[in-house]
Amino acid sequence: MSQYLPTGGFKWVSNQFIKTTQPLVQKILSLKENSNRGxxxxxxxxxxxxxxxxxxxKEWTGKQYPDSENLILTFHNKDNYVIHYRNLQQCIKEGYILEKVYRILGFNQSLWIELYIAMNTQRYAKAKNAFEKDFWxxxxxxxxxxxxxxxxxxxNIDLVRQ
Incomplete structure (x- = not known):
């Protein structure tokens, strides 16, 4: 919760930008974790x-199969796999090969909830009794x-008498 999270400005990236995969890999790897865009x-x-x-x-990309409710981690190749850029950076560093990019959804990101979480954590640490600790x-x-x-x-349910 104290990481950069999407806040708006969602926009599909044009297909001309996506056409060449190799320069795109370098761009993805150069994206910073604390960037204003993700x-x-x-x-x-x-x-x-x-x-x-x-x-x-470690297997970094899970998939949910129709037979199971659980996320299954396999070493099968992934096609049409939707992934956040930070997870993709990790996969590439681990040796996965990015073969193709179908589309990209860009967005603004910020630490919009970090201050609230930090404030509550400080108050939790300073709490003097069990009620205050539990509350924060x-x-x-x-x-x-x-x-x-x-x-x-x-x-949605309706409660009806008679």
């Missing part, structure tokens, strides 16, 4: 066989919960 990309990633053989290698911890936890909430899973 992006999510739809890409084709391939994972070299030598990474499969290294048992200590809950304030941060509830904000996190609301950002992760899936509003499509809400249900």
């Amino acid at each position: 992006c999510c990309l739809e890409v084709k990633l391939s994972i070299p066989k030598e990474l499969h053989l290294n048992s200590k290698q 911890k809950l304030m941060n936890n509830s904000v996190f919960g609301k950002t992760m909430e899936d509003v499509r899973k809400r249900v």
Whole structure:
């Protein structure tokens, strides 16, 4: 919650910018974590066989398959995979190969909630009793919960008498 998060200015990047993959890899790697602009990309990633053989290698790209509710981490190549630029930077550094970029969604990003989280954390540290500690911890936890909430899973019900 104390990282740069999207705040608006969502815009699709033009296809002319996307056409050449190799210079695009350098641009993606040069994007800073604390930049005012960020992006999510739809890409084709391939994972070299030598990474499969290294048992200590972590798999960085998960996928949800129809048979399972869980996110499955496999070393299969990823096509039409949507990924945040910071995760893509990590994948490229680990040895994944960016084969193609289908589209890019750019956005403004900022530390819009960092001050609130830091303030609550300080108050939590200074709290003198259990109620205050629980209160300030809950304030941060509830904000996190609301950002992760899936509003499509809400249900409207009507309570009727008789």
